[in-house]
Amino acid sequence: xxxxxxxxxxxxxxxxxxxxxxxxxxxxxxxxxxxxxxxxxxxxxxxxxxxxxxxxxxxxxxxxxxxxxxxxxxxxxxxxxxxxxxxxxxxxxxxxxxxxxxxxxxxxxxxxxxxxxxxxxxxxxxxxxxxxxxxxxxxxxxxxxxxxxxxxxxxxxxxxxxxxxxxxxxxxxxxxxxxxxxxxxxxxxxxxxxxxxxxxxxxxxxxxxxxxxxxxxxxxxxxxxxxxxxxxxxxxxxxxxxxxxxxxxxxxxxxxxxxxxxxxxxxxxxxxxxxxxxxxxxxxxxxxxxxxxxxxxxxxxxxxxxxxxxxxxxxxxxxxxxxxxxxxxxxxxxxxxxxxxxxxxxxxxxxxxxxxxxxxxxxxxxxxxxxxxxxxxxxxxxxxxxxxxxxxxxxxxxxxxxxxxxxxxxxxxxxxxxxxxxxxxxxxxxxxxxxxxxxxxxxxxxxxxxxxxxxxxxxxxxxxxxxxxxxxxxxxxxxxxxxxxxxxxxxxxxxxxxxxxxxxxxxxxxxxxxxxxxxxxxxxxxxxxxxxxxxxxxxxxxxxxxxxxxxxxxxxxxxxxxxxxxxxxxxxxxxxxxxxxxxxxxxxxxxxxxxxxxxxxxxxxxxxx
Numbered sequence: 357x358x359x360x361x362x363x364x365x366x367x368x369x370x371x372x373x374x375x376x377x378x379x380x381x382x383x384x385x386x387x388x389x390x391x392x393x394x395x396x397x398x399x400x401x402x403x404x405x406x407x408x409x410x411x412x413x414x415x416x417x418x419x420x421x422x423x424x425x426x427x428x429x430x431x432x433x434x435x436x437x438x439x440x441x442x443x444x445x446x447x448x449x450x451x452x453x454x455x456x457x458x459x460x461x462x463x464x465x466x467x468x469x470x471x472x473x474x475x476x477x478x479x480x481x482x483x484x485x486x487x488x489x490x491x492x493x494x495x496x497x498x499x500x501x502x503x504x505x506x507x508x509x510x511x512x513x514x515x516x517x518x519x520x521x522x523x524x525x526x527x528x529x530x531x532x533x534x535x536x537x538x539x540x541x542x543x544x545x546x547x548x549x550x551x552x553x554x555x556x557x558x559x560x561x562x563x564x565x566x567x568x569x570x571x572x573x574x575x576x577x578x579x580x581x582x583x584x585x586x587x588x589x590x591x592x593x594x595x596x597x598x599x600x601x602x603x604x605x606x607x608x609x610x611x612x613x614x615x616x617x618x619x620x621x622x623x624x625x626x627x628x629x630x631x632x633x634x635x636x637x638x639x640x641x642x643x644x645x646x647x648x649x650x651x652x653x654x655x656x657x658x659x660x661x662x663x664x665x666x667x668x669x670x671x672x673x674x675x676x677x678x679x680x681x682x683x684x685x686x687x688x689x690x691x692x693x694x695x696x697x698x699x700x701x702x703x704x705x706x707x708x709x710x711x712x713x714x715x716x717x718x719x720x721x722x723x724x725x726x727x728x729x730x731x732x733x734x735x736x737x738x739x740x741x742x743x744x745x746x747x748x749x750x751x752x753x754x755x756x757x758x759x760x761x762x763x764x765x766x767x768x769x770x771x772x773x774x775x776x777x778x779x780x781x782x783x784x785x786x787x788x789x790x791x792x793x794x795x796x797x798x799x800x801x802x803x804x805x806x807x808x809x810x811x812x813x814x815x816x817x818x819x820x821x822x823x824x825x826x827x828x829x830x831x832x833x834x835x836x837x838x839x840x841x842x843x844x845x846x847x848x849x850x851x852x853x854x855x856x857x858x859x860x861x862x863x864x865x866x867x868x869x870x871x872x873x874x875x876x877x878x879x880x881x882x883x884x885x886x887x888x889x890x891x892x893x894x895x896x897x898x899x900x901x902x903x904x905x906x907x908x909x910x911x912x913x914x915x916x917x918x919x920x921x922x923x924x925x926x927x928x929x930x931x932x933x934x935x936x937x938x939x940x941x942x943x944x945x946x947x948x949x950x951x952x953x954x955x956x957x958x959x960x961x962x963x964x965x
Contacts, residue, residue, distance in 0.1 A: 422953030493531030663931030850885025
């Protein structure tokens with residue numbers, strides 16, 4: 357996988373397959389009209405498997421969110437509200453002030469592509485299927501935060517989902533809205549009719565509950581393997597055919613907002629890495645592509661293509677240089693601070709991600725734009741760690757390091773080499789590490805860059821504690837808990853189970869960061885894992901002081917060095933279609949979550965006259 361992977365990996369990216377030539381398509385579909393052909397890629401999944409079923413839960417499934425499959429609502433990465441969403445298969449919803457439930461009103465005219473109406477029973481079955489995947493609000497783990505307690509069909513077009521208030525989550529509604537809606541008359545054989553009895557039993561304790569949870573896990577595999585004979589879609593398009601080069605989608609004449617849908621057809625092209633996407637964009641082949649990292653020379657080539665436009669928006673992700681504190685000398689905060697003073701983040705960003713990132717102003721654990729909204733008063737108090745060789749030397753000396761023949765050595769006089777790891781093909785990460793290496797070597801710190809075969813292996817070895825230093829995505833908003841659990845969650849020893857926080861020693865239960873259980877912030881000892889867990893059960897105003905304290909903890913203790921905050925680059929071409937959203941909130945939907953199919957069904961995309 358290439359650089360695209362790192363930004364969207366947390367959203368379930370699948371591995372790529374080999375590409376080969378694709379077939380053609382006409383400008384008219386069986387549904388009529390004259391909107392022409394819209395060409396794009398699926399940024400969440402490289403590679404098209406022609407034999408894969410139209411199953412959104414299958415890793416290679418030929419199901420395309422926003423085009424063929426519909427969510428109840430399309431969540432927006434709002435800066436501070438994790439439950440903000442646009443209507444999807446649900447036309448509207450109501451959430452009481454205590455966040456105890458969400459009542460969904462379905463689109464009154466919604467039909468499946470075979471003409472059958474979309475009903476509340478479809479939604480209830482879809483939620484049962486989501487339980488088998490442990491999806492969002494639908495987890496059977498006892499005490500799971502934000503888990504649904506009850507799903508009630510109010511009438512044919514209304515569903516009420518209640519939250520288990522034993523361990524509530526402020527992003528419960530987001531989890532419900534993010535549910536993919538499936539046609540029950542197609543999917544009712546994917547799970548047994550007794551599925552809800554099993555789910556109810558699984559929420560309890562004891563041997564029967566444990567057996568029920570095991571049964572649901574087995575059903576999850578059954579769901580993944582489920583292969584409908586044809587695509588019965590709820591979105592604006594339906595799959596007509598797929599080959600290893602492309603998938604062809606045609607307009608769904610039964611879509612409830614079909615009048616908004618301008619293209620008659622959508623072609624989703626195969627790709628195996630960034631270079632292929634760069635070529636598509638440079639040749640003007642794509643009407644839209646979500647984020648893909650590209651160096652300056654490639655961006656210049658893309659921008660030169662007739663009709664090409666790059667639209668920039670907010671992306672709630674930052675990249676950091678993370679330390680394994682169970683390995684010396686990274687257990688010493690002064691070493692981490694010294695490295696922070698040696699690394700010029702502006703230079704790193706300019707080399708590694710000049711178009712797709714903004715150098716971090718400091719390490720706070722939060723994307724700068726979100727930080728301005730959450731902790732504006734705290735930001736000026738944080739140490740910026742601007743490049744300063746004298747301060748770096750002072751920090752290293754406090755750590756007991758010594759300088760011999762122009763090179764820094766460990767306290768016992770043995771050589772010290774900063775060994776940084778990154779997955780092969782992650783071009784911007786590798787470029788960043790090579791630049792950091794040159795900066796460190798120039799300052800007398802020996803360094804090396806080591807590549808790992810691919811991203812899954814990288815994550816596996818990182819979790820196993822095999823690396824001294826690696827790159828780690830942080831600041832994954834918009835929910836406050838999600839932002840900080842990347843620093844003070846499972847990877848650093850804290851597990852939040854049933855609202856209770858347990859800490860594991862370094863090297864145990866995927867704790868590869870190995871930070872201390874308590875950190876001193878402004879003279880007060882705090883437990884950052886417990887503070888982070890609190891963010892999973894409080895509202896926005898209560899979250900702000902906690903986030904402020906955690907930002908100070910991250911800034912002082914430096915479990916990572918925040919390098920750059922991502923920019924959500926959307927690539928569009930105005931030669932065939934226009935109307936692209938430039939509103940930042942709508943653009944937040946395209947960062948590896950939902951493609952331009954959402955814009956199409958909203959009626960934003962117009963045929964160029």
